[in-house]
Amino acid sequence: MTKPFSPEQHPGLRPLPQIISNPHFDTIGGEVQIRSLVERFYFFMDTLPEAVGIRALHEADLSHTKEVLVKFLIEWLGGPKVYSAERGHPRLRQKHLTFPIGVAERDAWMQCMRSAMDEVVVDVTLRQQLDQAFFKTADFIRNDNKE
Numbered sequence: 001m002t003k004p005f006s007p008e009q010h011p012g013l014r015p016l017p018q019i020i021s022n023p024h025f026d027t028i029g030g031e032v033q034i035r036s037l038v039e040r041f042y043f044f045m046d047t048l049p050e051a052v053g054i055r056a057l058h059e060a061d062l063s064h065t066k067e068v069l070v071k072f073l074i075e076w077l078g079g080p081k082v083y084s085a086e087r088g089h090p091r092l093r094q095k096h097l098t099f100p101i102g103v104a105e106r107d108a109w110m111q112c113m114r115s116a117m118d119e120v121v122v123d124v125t126l127r128q129q130l131d132q133a134f135f136k137t138a139d140f141i142r143n144d145n146k147e
């Protein structure tokens with residue numbers, strides 16, 4: 001008869017580490033909500049007159065871009081690390097150097113993201129935290145060196 005497993009008799013076997021998920025990923029509602037956020041973000045980029053300029057920097061077909069941003073945001077918010085497994089370190093500033101990004105582009109990007117967050121991110125505290133974090137990143141990505 002197989003004896004029941006007794007951890008004391010197997011000192012080399014440690015209990016599995018608890019899976020601690022990042023609270024942001026849970027608070028936003030996981031992958032489903034991140035997908036909605038990205039859908040709405042590109043909807044606004046496609047339709048807001050202020051976003052015409054940054055929309056033109058993107059591929060005509062946004063399906064690949066959407067998928068990459070979904071994976072990036074999942075990882076950024078503490079979910080599974082699929083983005084870096086597939087694409088390596090984000091190096092966002094470097095990856096955006098090929099696009100002219102100044103204050104107007106940063107603000108247009110933020111306008112699309114804020115409109116999407118207003119619809120999708122229900123938790124007010126998280127929405128404010130994300131707003132700050134997105135702004136910091138968007139400003140860091142700016143490459144025109146103008147005030």
Ligand code: HEM
Pocket residue numbers: 054057058059062065068069072087090092095096099101105106109134137138139141142
């Ligand atoms: C500041 C204004 C921004 C502009 C104008 C901009 C524009 C772009 C463009 C044109 C692409 C290429 C996509 C394509 O070819 O279809 C791209 C890729 C990307 N952007 Fe931005 N972006 C901005 C800010 C941001 C911010 C704030 C984030 C993250 C918080 C971000 C995350 C990404 C990611 C993850 C990719 C894909 C990178 C990869 O290839 O792995 N972008 N962006």
